[in-house]
Amino acid sequence: MELSEPLENYLKEIYELELIKGYARVTDLILTFNISPGTVSKAISKLEKLGLIERNNRRIKLTEEGKKIAEKLIRSHGLSERLLTDIIGLDWVRAHQLAHKLEHIWPDDVLDKIDQLLGRPLTCPHGHPIPGREIKIEGIKLSEAEQNKIYKVVMIIREEEWILSLAEEAGIKPGSVIKLIKKDENNYIVEIENKQTAIPKALAEEVLVNG
Numbered sequence: 001m002e003l004s005e006p007l008e009n010y011l012k013e014i015y016e017l018e019l020i021k022g023y024a025r026v027t028d029l030i031l032t033f034n035i036s037p038g039t040v041s042k043a044i045s046k047l048e049k050l051g052l053i054e055r056n057n058r059r060i061k062l063t064e065e066g067k068k069i070a071e072k073l074i075r076s077h078g079l080s081e082r083l084l085t086d087i088i089g090l091d092w093v094r095a096h097q098l099a100h101k102l103e104h105i106w107p108d109d110v111l112d113k114i115d116q117l118l119g120r121p122l123t124c125p126h127g128h129p130i131p132g133r134e135i136k137i138e139g140i141k142l143s144e145a146e147q148n149k150i151y152k153v154v155m156i157i158r159e160e161e162w163i164l165s166l167a168e169e170a171g172i173k174p175g176s177v178i179k180l181i182k183k184d185e186n187n188y189i190v191e192i193e194n195k196q197t198a199i200p201k202a203l204a205e206e207v208l209v210n211g
Contacts, residue, residue, distance in 0.1 A: 003050075005104070008073055009033070010043050011052060014062055015070035016128065019137060020157065020208075023059040032158065071131035076103040078124035079114050085125045086118060092125060092164040126164065127155030127174035127208070139210035142188070143201060145180045151211035153178055158206050166203045171195070178209060 003011075013032050017024035029040045044060065047053045052066030062070060080102040084095035106114070115121075122133045129135045139154045153176040156167050171192045172178065181189040181196060188204045189196060 003069070007043060007047060008069070008104075010047060011062065011066055011070040012073050012077070014053065014060055015067065015074060018061060019129070023061050025058055025060065032160075073103050074128070075131045076106050076111055078128065078130040079111060079118065079121075080106070081124045081126075082118050082121050083114055086121075092168045093161050095125070096159060096161065096164060123155075123174065125173070126159055126167075127153070128159070137208070139208040141205050142178070142180065142190070142207040142209050143183075143204040145209055145211075147180050147182060149211060150177060150179050151209035152176070153207060154210055155208040156206060157208055163203060163206045166199065167207065170197050170199050170203070172199075172203075172207055178207075180204075 010029065013029060014024040017028055026037065026040055026044065029044075030037055033040070044053065044055070047066070048055060051063055052069065053060055053062055077099045080099035081092075081095045084090045084098055085092065090098070120133075121130060122135050123129050127137075129137060137155060141157070142151075145151055153172055153174050155174060156163060156172070167173065170190075172190075176192055179191040181191055183189070183201070183204075186201050188199050188201060190199060190204075191197075
């Protein structure tokens with residue numbers, strides 16, 4: 001099935017939202033893509049007519065066909081990011097930008113070889129599971145964490161460029177040990193690998209941790 005890149009992006013985002021909270025809503029997609037409700041509604045209606053999503057009580061979920069397409073794209077995107085960061089050494093933002101282009105061009109056999117070269121990683125650099133791996137994501141947002149309790153970073157929830165840039169700059173990455181020292185209305189002081197740094201509340205709400 002031939003889909004436009006914007007429609008593919010909707011499928012990927014719905015897949016990610018299902019992974020985190022079990023379903024997506026139109027409001028989630030408006031927030032993610034920063035576009036008008038009308039534009040999102042048209043796209044959702046088209047995906048529903050194509051049999052790629054289903055709606056029930058304002059909750060949106062992928063059908064099996066929609067899930068297959070999303071999984072192929074997300075696997076390609078995640079492995080592209082891993083190749084660009086782990087092997088080539090690019091920063092998260094640049095790798096994310098390029099992966100959006102590369103995810104559409106890799107033939108399956110080449111993607112399998114990239115996967116093998118990388119050692120079959122479980123997640124993308126930001127902690128999102130690569131489809132086909134047995135991994136369960138659990139945790140709470142850093143903004144909800146208890147003060148002075150040790151946690152481990154699981155995932156950067158939304159992969160927007162400003163979020164990835166701030167997280168990488170602060171050293172917040174999956175597997176990092178992190179502790180919330182104190183917080184106020186807009187800023188958080190966290191300790192990452194024994195170093196204290198200040199981050200905005202907006203970033204703390206995009207970091208999933210467990211402990």
